Amino acid sequence: MNAAPRASLIVLAWNRWELTRRALDSLLRCDLGDSEILVVDNGSSDATAQELGVYADRVRVLRLARNLGYVRGNNAGIAAAAADSDIVLLNNDLVFTQADWLAKLRACVYAAGDCGIAGCRLVDDQGHLLHAGTRVLPDDGIGVQTPSGRIERDVGQYSDADRVVEGVVFAAVYIRRAVIDAIGPLHSDYDTYAEDSDYCLRARAAGWHTRLCGGVTLRHDQHGSTADDAARRGELLRQGRETFARHWLPALRAQYGTSLRIHGALDFPQHVARWLRPLARALDAAGIRLSYQSLYAPVLPEAIAEPGDSRDHLLNTLRRRGAETAPAAALCVGDIALWPQVQAAYRIGLADFETPPDVREQAILHAMDELWAPSGWHRRELERLGLGARLRDLPWGVDAAYAHPGLRAPRAADGDCVVLCIAAWDELDRPWRLLQAWTRRFRREDRLRLLLWLDPAGSDIATATRELALDVHGGRYDIVLQPRLAEEAQQVVFAAADVVISTSRANSRCWALLQALATARPLVAVARGAAAEWLQRHAGRAVDADDVSCEDAVLAALDEVLADLPAARARALRASGQLRIAADWRSSAQIARKHLARPFAPVPRAPAAPAQGRVIVLGMHRSGTSCVAGLLHMLGAYAGEPGSFLVNAAENARGFLERGDLHLACVGALRRRGGDWSIPLGWDETALPAARAQWRADWRRIQAELELRSPWLVKEPRLCLLLDEVADLIGPCALVHVVRAPDCVAASVCRRHGLQAPQALALWEHYNRAAAQLCRDRPALVLDYHCLLQQPQPQVRRLYRRLCDYGVQGLRLPSAEEIAAWVAPQLARERSPRGFAPSAAQQALWQALRRRAADEDVPLPPADAGAAALLQQLGADHRAAMAAEQERGG
Structure with a gap:
């Protein structure tokens, strides 16, 4: 058996003796064999030179007269090392927390004949992963120390195996002597920063690849020598990046x-x-x-x-x-x-x-x-x-760096067995049925707890589970709503479980199943579609049950697994090893690369027939038309190019989905008649022909752009007053009339525009009657904004189905997740305003509109004569004021 190659461990030190002492003390407690330790004192001006004398019998010291910088200081150490020894470069801000780190790094390097450099996982004392292989993208030349480019919470990711990487941080690096003989020491164009990436790329060009050793983790207190001089560190970083860019960016682009x-x-x-x-x-x-x-x-x-x-x-x-x-x-x-x-x-x-x-x-x-x-x-x-x-x-895969059996996670403090289920609150997963079956089958005193990691998609989970929560005898469970988590945090959820179950009837929801298999958690799931293949292939417990009994069947199978949990864990561990090799995303990417290497032969396509798809949103200002327009946009209707919409964060931070050109055309049309949105009556009759002609020309231009895309939508409250004059130009279309309670609309209008309550209520009635008149002879539906906020998913499904029934083609039904994110809960937190009392006629109109929104065909009640008279008087007063202003100006 060949003896292990000898290594020279070079510790570069410049001032900060307390760091160097800590590094040496922890290093000397490790298993280093016959390797030598060489401390390069890079011109320190503190107590470093004197204190190193205490270690004279255990380390060799190379004293430099002045600070040569990181690269030249390390190169001096490499030159002073034995000519036949491998080189290990070590920062003095390391803490060696693992006694066998050197042997494992050496084994990693020599495991493959073409591996020349090995680095390791680096963490800080706050539980963060700082380094797991470096990468420099040619777009900006900025290097990152983890594949994500951020400092991650250390849960054991990248500790499962050794893997080839573009580079490693030279705070702790093992370099074979053959590499140094082939390409020399660190490149002297650098002072510090980016020299490690440069060296790994030079080694790769010479036929040597770099590996991250997943089995070694060391603590690194970054920037130890420059911790007190951020400006100097920033300048060195800038210089290093500029030098690296000159050396390598063209080559990185060409790869x-x-x-x-x-x-x-x-x-x-x-x-x-x-x-x-x-x-x-x-x-x-x-x-x-x-x-x-x-x-x-x-x-x-x-x-x-x-x-x-x-x-x-x-x-x-x-x-x-x-x-x-x-x-x-x-x-x-x-x-x-x-x-x-x-x-x-x-x-x-x-x-x-x-x-x-x-x-x-x-x-x-x-x-x-x-x-x-x-x-x-x-x-x-x-x-x-x-x-x-x-x-x-192109098979689905797992990221084995984040999904593997060695992940760390907190365990249940009471020692309970944790059963994890990841589900969406929908008819495919039906988690409410699982909760019912769980509380029936298990008892509160059982050392068993269900952790339901739930995507609620806008549902009121507390109300839906209130009756179960009152059961003092049923099995225990916790519901955790799925937040937006980083990859490492997602995997901790699996690592914290003892068993994973799924009662989903889905054919294609396999993400949770694959993560469970990769993290070696015993898995019990309904065998359907793609899920059945993964269960059969990787030793998951497949349950073949009908839709009615699948929850009870899964829990019965869970009982069998729990009866011999050690055996189930052993099977899961074997399956994990197989899956993480066979279903790694890296393998899928290589398959995709082969697909893309073939010559592209596009399929001949017949010219697409224009789809029928025109949708117009009507409704009074402040009635929720922007929310509905956003939903229609989500359904696939084109509203305009990005940047073409009105923006006013003070009024609507989520956006109006209202085209700027349409808004200006509507405002201009009303202004040319002698009024505006708040004075819709009393127009100057002599101005109407010219105003109408201009409005029709503006509409033709806007619709011509919209017709290039289908389906399309427009939304502008003023269309309630103007659409009838261009109806003959539009062609077949569907109308969506959005209604909201008169007091809520009036309060919002008064607050934002300074109107008086009687005028705001009169405007609500006038706009909604005009919209209802437009909807009378056209495909149209009324949408109650309050119902939309309270039950977004059923209302969006109704909107989608009705538009499809009206012949609007090209729409799609958004997922529950999308709907819940757009119709956000905070939108529904409205209170009935005080001081805004609609008249009896307006209340009757509101009730009729609500019944129409429930698909009842009811007539509209008589109008409020007083409200109509108020608008007429306001219009007349406005015309008189305008005439007087013109006379004074003349």
């Missing part, structure tokens, strides 16, 4: 073999982002230059959906690349109904669907140039539709 634009979701909706984020990272690592555009309508709250900051350096870079010229190929990931909006010479669809595609989705799938199937179940469904010729496999 990409092909380009691909992704249209999907990096953050929202979560069910898409969970797959796309790790896939995008793996595709980039495979040498595919990615850019990104969101597939989903950008109308969601910035704090929730597609905020422009994915908390990930690479993913944020892909966003910035979105403005680049589109590459030849585009990958569509997410809702199939949104794929037609993607413009590219060659379109690929990652065909993840929950139920077999309907007629419309089938047409979209047939229009794609290529389809990638994430599971065998999806492949079979696509083959059944005759799509086998353009079908390729």
Whole structure:
């Protein structure tokens, strides 16, 4: 057996003796074999030189007359080391918390003949992971020390295995002597910063790759020598980046073999982002230059959906690349109904669907140039539709760095066995039925607890579970609502469980199942669709049960697993090892790279027939029309290009979804008649013909731009007063009349525009009667804003179905997650205002509108004569004032 290669451990020190002493004391307690320790005193002016004398029998000291900087100081140590020994560079701000770190680093380097450099995981004393392999993107030349580019909470990620990386931080690095012989010491163009990335890339160019040793974790108190001089550190960092850019950015740009634009979701909706984020990272690592555009309508709250900051350096870079010229190929990931909006010479669809595609989705799938199937179940469904010729496999995967058995998580303080279930509050997962079955089957005294990690999607969970919570005997459970968590935090949820179960009847919701399998948690789940394949392939406990009894069947199988939990854990551990090799996203990325390497042969496409899709939103100001327009935009209706909408954060921080050109045209039309939105009567009859002609010309221009896209929508409250004059120009359309209680509207109008209550209430009546008149002979539905806020999902489903019934083509039903994020709970926190008392006629009108919103065909009651007279008088007074003003001006 060959003896282990000898290593010279070079500790570079410059002042801060307390750090050097701590590093040496912890280092000398480690198992170092016959390796030598060489301390390079880089011209220290404190007590370092004197104090090092205490260690004279255990370390060798190289004293430099002045500070040569990080690179030249280390190079001096390399030159002074034995010519036949490997080199280990160590910062003096390290704490060696692992006695066998050197042996493991050495083993990592020598495990592969072409590995020349090995680094390790670095953490701080606050529980953060600082380093797990470095990367420099050619876009900005900024290096990051973890793949995400941020300081992560250390839960054991990247500790499962050794992995090839672009570079490592040289705070602690093992370099084979053969590498130094081949490329020399650190590049002297650098003082400090970026020299480590430079060295790893030079080694790679010479045939030596770099590895991160997952089995070694050391503590690093970063910037120990420059902690008191942030300005100096910033200058050194700038110089290092500039030098690196000159050396390497052209070569880094050239390492990409092909380009691909992704249209999907990096953050929202979560069910898409969970797959796309790790896939995008793996595709980039495979040498595919990615850019990104969101597939989903950008109308969601910035704090929730597609905020422009994915908390990930690479993913944020892909966003910035979105403005680049589109590459030849585009990958569509997410809702199939949104794929037609993607413009590219060659379109690929990652065909993840929950139920077999309907007629419309089938047409979209047939229009794609290529389809990638994430599971065998999806492949079979696509083959059944005759799509086998353009079908390729791209299996779902896991990020083994974050999902593995060695993750650390807090355990239940009372020693309970924790059973985890991840579910959405919908008809596929039906978590309320699981809770009912759980409280029936188990008792409060059982050492068992259900942790339901729930996506509530806008549901009132407290109300839905109130009766169960009052059961003092039923099995114990906790409900945790799913927040937006970083990858490492998501995996902690699995690591904290003893068993994972799923009672979902879904065919394609496999994310939680794969994470459970990868983290070696015994899994019990209903065997359907793609989930059945994963359960069969990787030793999960598959339950074959009908829809009625699946919850009871899963819990019965759980009892069997708990009866011999050690055996179940052993099976899960074996399955984890197999899955993390067979289903790593890196393997899927290599498959995708092969797919993209083939010549693109676009499918001949027939010219698309124009879809019928015109939707006009009507309603009084402050009635919720902006919220409904946003929903229609989410359903897939085109409202205008980004930047074309009115913006007034003080009035509506979420946006109006109101075109600026349409707003100006409406304002101009009313002004030319001698009034405005608040004075809709008493117009100058002599001005009407010219005003109408200009309004019709403005509308023609706006509609011509809208007709280039279908379906389209417009929303402007003033259309209640003006739409009848352009109705003959529009063609077939559907109207959505949004109604809200008169007192709420009047209070909001008075608060924002300074009107008196009688005028505001009269305007509410006038606008709603005008909108109802427009809806009389056209396909139209009335939407109660209060009902929308209280029951967003049923109301959006009603809106979607009715528009489809009216012949509006090209819409899609958003997910519950999207609906809940847009119709936010805070919108519903309204109180009945005081001091705004509608008349009896206005109350009767409101009740009639509410009944129409419930799909009752009821006539409208008589108008309030007093309110009509008030508006007439206001109009007359306004005309008189304008005439007097003109006379004075004349």
